[in-house]
Amino acid sequence: MGFIGLGRMGMHMVKRLLAGKIKVVVWNRSADKVKEAERAGAVGSSSIKELIGKLPPRKIVWLMLPSGEVTEQAFKEVLSLLKKDDIIIDGANSNFHDSIRRHEEAAKKDVRMLDVGVSGGLKGAETGYGMMVGGKKETYETVLPAIRALAIPEGFGLVGPGGSGHYVKMIHNAIEYGMMQAIAEGFDLLENGRFKDIDEGRVSHIWNHGCIISSFLMEMAELALDKGVVDHKPYVEDNGEGKWAAIEAMEHAVPFVVNSYALHARYLSRDDDSFAFKLLAGIRNEFGGHAIKK
Numbered sequence: 001m002g003f004i005g006l007g008r009m010g011m012h013m014v015k016r017l018l019a020g021k022i023k024v025v026v027w028n029r030s031a032d033k034v035k036e037a038e039r040a041g042a043v044g045s046s047s048i049k050e051l052i053g054k055l056p057p058r059k060i061v062w063l064m065l066p067s068g069e070v071t072e073q074a075f076k077e078v079l080s081l082l083k084k085d086d087i088i089i090d091g092a093n094s095n096f097h098d099s100i101r102r103h104e105e106a107a108k109k110d111v112r113m114l115d116v117g118v119s120g121g122l123k124g125a126e127t128g129y130g131m132m133v134g135g136k137k138e139t140y141e142t143v144l145p146a147i148r149a150l151a152i153p154e155g156f157g158l159v160g161p162g163g164s165g166h167y168v169k170m171i172h173n174a175i176e177y178g179m180m181q182a183i184a185e186g187f188d189l190l191e192n193g194r195f196k197d198i199d200e201g202r203v204s205h206i207w208n209h210g211c212i213i214s215s216f217l218m219e220m221a222e223l224a225l226d227k228g229v230v231d232h233k234p235y236v237e238d239n240g241e242g243k244w245a246a247i248e249a250m251e252h253a254v255p256f257v258v259n260s261y262a263l264h265a266r267y268l269s270r271d272d273d274s275f276a277f278k279l280l281a282g283i284r285n286e287f288g289g290h291a292i293k294k
């Protein structure tokens, strides 16, 4: 199969495919990563066109790029070079609306498509990834050997038609925001509550052993606490999935309070000079004469 995008995810995924005895032809914008994949056993190429040319008939191409414009451009180029019954797979965290449209565009050329939500982050390189696949059953079955090589046992499956893989991944990531926020706030209370000498690293370790809230994310909290967070800026990015999920929830009148709040908390984290909070202080001052801090 062909594989485009050898970033933090893609490079490890290619190595897992190779370990699973799947032959892979790769392309990446930066050539040094192509060289690294070649050293691991992949066949390198210097352009998308060359990659497609090196694949045997019934071509399969996996995209693992930033969602949005980068994936869109690569998708268009790959689709223009594929023929009937070839398969294109998007493993990025793409917006499901884009994925539904791309399935339609591929179908117009009789090219088959899968949208795959990939989870597991950097740890997935060793353990295998969780994989949520959207598309047709026959296409899924054709690609199953590759999915099996990439995924953690039991942690993969066809979840529905075109677009549903990314839809499920979007909701997964929104839940992730909510769970991370809950963990961060719990440790904030440990840090700033009444007991001043609690060893938070030790607590996270205990919570990861036999406690109900033990989890992958709690393990990540333990690692982060171990490295120390005092030098971090309290500024938290998002990649869009939480926002898309909150919009989807509103469009369907589905209460989505915790996960939406976690998204808003990230927005709040980015403003250390909040207009809203300044105005809030101003309003309190107007109605009650409450002091304003200068």
Ligand SMILES: NC(=O)c1ccc[n+]([C@@H]2O[C@H](COP(=O)([O-])OP(=O)(O)OC[C@H]3O[C@@H](n4cnc5c(N)ncnc54)[C@H](OP(=O)(O)O)[C@@H]3O)[C@@H](O)[C@H]2O)c1
Pocket: 005, 006, 007, 008, 009, 010, 028, 029, 030, 033, 064, 065, 066, 067, 070, 091, 092, 093, 094, 118, 119, 120, 121, 122, 239
């Ligand atoms: N990181 C995670 O934990 C995680 C988990 C699940 C899913 N994902 C999704 O997987 C996808 C890849 O994530 P990642 O973490 O591997 O990203 P990354 O480390 O930032 O790698 C991005 C890849 O895209 C390439 N790229 C970036 N801009 C490009 C452009 N304008 N033209 C061509 N290639 C370009 C990069 O090439 P260069 O090497 O030349 O920079 C690199 O190969 C994303 O959609 C992400 O949301 C990530």
